[in-house]
Amino acid sequence: MENIIAYFENIPSSHRSLLLVLGITFFWILEGAVPLFKFKYRKWRHALPNFFFTLTTIVINFALAFLLLNTADWVRDNDFGIINWLPEMPLWLYVLLGVLLLDLIGAYLAHYVEHKVKPLWMIHLVHHTDHEVDTTTANRHHPFESLIRFFFTLTGVFLVGTPIGIVMLYQSLSLLATQFTHANIRLPRNVDRALSWVLVSPDMHKVHHHYVLPYTDSNYGNIFSIWDRLFGTYMELDRETIVYGVDTFPDREENSSVSGLLKQPFHKYRKPTTLGVPGPETPQS
Numbered sequence: 171m172e173n174i175i176a177y178f179e180n181i182p183s184s185h186r187s188l189l190l191v192l193g194i195t196f197f198w199i200l201e202g203a204v205p206l207f208k209f210k211y212r213k214w215r216h217a218l219p220n221f222f223f224t225l226t227t228i229v230i231n232f233a234l235a236f237l238l239l240n241t242a243d244w245v246r247d248n249d250f251g252i253i254n255w256l257p258e259m260p261l262w263l264y265v266l267l268g269v270l271l272l273d274l275i276g277a278y279l280a281h282y283v284e285h286k287v288k289p290l291w292m293i294h295l296v297h298h299t300d301h302e303v304d305t306t307t308a309n310r311h312h313p314f315e316s317l318i319r320f321f322f323t324l325t326g327v328f329l330v331g332t333p334i335g336i337v338m339l340y341q342s343l344s345l346l347a348t349q350f351t352h353a354n355i356r357l358p359r360n361v362d363r364a365l366s367w368v369l370v371s372p373d374m375h376k377v378h379h380h381y382v383l384p385y386t387d388s389n390y391g392n393i394f395s396i397w398d399r400l401f402g403t404y405m406e407l408d409r410e411t412i413v414y415g416v417d418t419f420p421d422r423e424e425n426s427s428v429s430g431l432l433k434q435p436f437h438k439y440r441k442p443t444t445l446g447v448p449g450p451e452t453p454q455s
Contacts (some may be wrong), residue, residue: 171261171262171265173191173262174339175261175265175335175336175339176306176335177336178335178336178338178339178342179333179334179335179338181338181342181431183204183216183232185343186338186342189342189345190224190228190345191409192368192398193305193345193346193349193409194305194349194429197305197349197350197353197355198213198304198305198306198341200353200355201304201305201354201355204355204356204357205354205355205356206354206355206372206376206409207302208298208355208367208391209302209304209354211227211302211321211372213304216302216306216426217304217306218301218305218428219310219426219427219428219431220300220306220307220309220310221306222428223296223309223310223312223313223431224306224309224310224312225380226311226313226316227309227311227313227316228237230313230317230320231316231320234320237324238304238323238324238327238334238337241324241327241328241335242327242332242334242337243332243333243334245327245328245332245333245335246296246331248335249331250331250339251260251329251330251331251332252267252327252329252330252332253267253268253271253331253332254331255331255445259447265336265339268330268331268332268336268340269336269339269343269393270394271326271329271330271332271346272323272326272330272332272336272337272340272435273325273340273392273393273394274326274397275322275323275325275326275329275330275399276319276323276325276326276327276340277319277322277344277391277392277393278324278390278391278392278398279398280318280319280322280323281390281391281392282358282390282403283322283435284315284318285386285387285390288439290318290438291433291439292434292435292436292437292439293312293315293318293434294315295419295434295435296310296311296315296431296435297310297311297312297315297432298379298386298413298415299416299419299424299425299431300379300415301414301422301425301426302354302381302414303352303354303376304352304353304354305349305350305352305353305412307352308345308349308351308352309348309400312432312434312435313432314435323341329399334372337381342395344392344393347369347370347392347393348392350372350419351370351371351372351374351375351376354370355372356409357371357372357373359373362374366395367395368394368395368396369393369394370389370391370392370393370394370395371395373409374389374395374404374406375389375391376409377405377406377407377409377412378390378413379412380412380413380414381413381414381416381417381446382417382443382444383421383442384405384429385405385407386416387401388403388404388405389404389405390403417442417443417444418440418441418443419434419437419440435451438454
């Protein structure tokens with residue numbers, strides 16, 4: 171574990187970029203082998219706006235990385251934060267708690283707030299208006315959302331007290347997890363369900379991308395599914411019935427246009443058209 175943390179403390183930017191590219195490539199190939207849905211789309215054309223927003227996310231995170239590094243160094247030097255106030259523990263447990271709590275504050279909480287605060291929902295809509303969810307959808311975030319999520323991550327680092335090695339480990343795991351859960355792949359149902367007891371699985375996250383409430387407001391988890399189960403936001407829906415997009419902004423042309431998506435936060439808020447049809451949802455505690 172010491173060697174792993176030492177590596178992530180000094181992980182080169184080239185390695186992080188390689189992780190992004192290899193992850194997308196791997197899941198892109200897997201989507202062709204075991205697709206969940208056989209989309210009738212031009213895969214590269216669909217990917218272009220998603221790659222644009224992936225690039226803006228990279229640029230913003232790179233520009234603000236010094237804040238993350240300085241905060242992580244400060245909490246380490248001052249022994250500040252939740253995991254530093256707990257009794258001494260093995261390194262593996264220290265790292266696990268750090269990753270878990272960063273996932274709670276930096277991802278689950280950020281995602282939950284984006285769905286509950288109307289101006290933030292209008293920003294987050296860019297992610298939800300993809301009508302063919304695949305691995306490239308993972309980082310389809312408006313630049314404003316990239317800033318919001320960075321703020322929550324920074325807050326998480328400060329409150330949890332995670333040194334930079336754990337922060338970089340978490341971000342690397344988060345990158346691969348989101349590519350995996352958005353990938354248009356079909357796992358055996360029993361495998362997906364078993365996985366979802368601890369980690370966010372592809373089927374679990376796809377429910378979140380169903381086009382109507384209450385499913386859209388469920389399954390906010392990023393890496394770990396325990397937060398949804400703990401806070402009562404876990405839901406199930408037969409994957410064969412999932413329809414992607416958002417009921418209030420159904421225009422496919424606008425939702426696939428970079429310029430249209432950049433303007434999305436400035437649209438007037440629209441109330442949901444329905445709370446969803448009665449069906450096989452299964453709320454879990």
